[in-house]
Amino acid sequence: MTAPTLNSVAWFEIGSDRPDDVKKFFGDLFGWQFKLSTDLAGVDYHAAITPDTPGPSGGIFDHAGKFEDYAIFYVLVADVPAIIEQAKTLGGDVLMEPVTDAAGVTFARLRDNGGRHFGVFSMPAPIA
Template identity: 80%
Template sequence: MSGPALNSVAWFEIGSDRPEEVKKFFGDLFEWQFKLNKDLEGVDYHATITPGSPGPVGGIFDHAGKFDDYSVFYVLVADVPATVERAKSLGGEVVMEPVTDAAGVSFARLRDNTGHHFGVFSAPAPTE
């Protein structure tokens, strides 16, 4: 099976209240392409496809001014809730509790013990 290994950085996200401008900038700069993802109801999320990748490797989240703009990386893990608990035991803080979208992707956002923001996610096993 090809794909990112567990416990490796495997996704990125850029949050902005101006997603069209962000998409244009990165699209023009790196030839990224975007596809609207509707797997989480009420969320305007644009999956990001970079040259040579077989599918999305990141996303642009329209936070509609509800957050400060940000860029964050996500680490692929086997079990999001277990990883959240382990992070808390190491002094980490939960920024966003685990959620699961319609496609079965689970994710959460954390801060490490010194305040750095990052995410963790797991994806359902591929069907054959």
């Protein structure tokens, strides 16, 4: 498996108020394993590790009934704020402003000009 490239789909997220059911379903179906992430305080997030991959490629978010259940993809980008501005000029809008977690990952959720929900994220700059 190669590292994801910029502007490609590189993460998925499934939101549910029943994350244990989601983990069991996808674990049984595809052999996924899960690890609790503590990178964002107060958020119940379980990293999804798919077979034969070195690390997580998605996650299960316990939204505790605050949203409807969903499944979305995230695109790896160089600059989240710049992409947000570009999306706005193309008729998109922001559903969730950028947030940066303890690991330095910045992410936001957008809606395209047709109303479809998706996410963007950037990784922290490598330490030289």
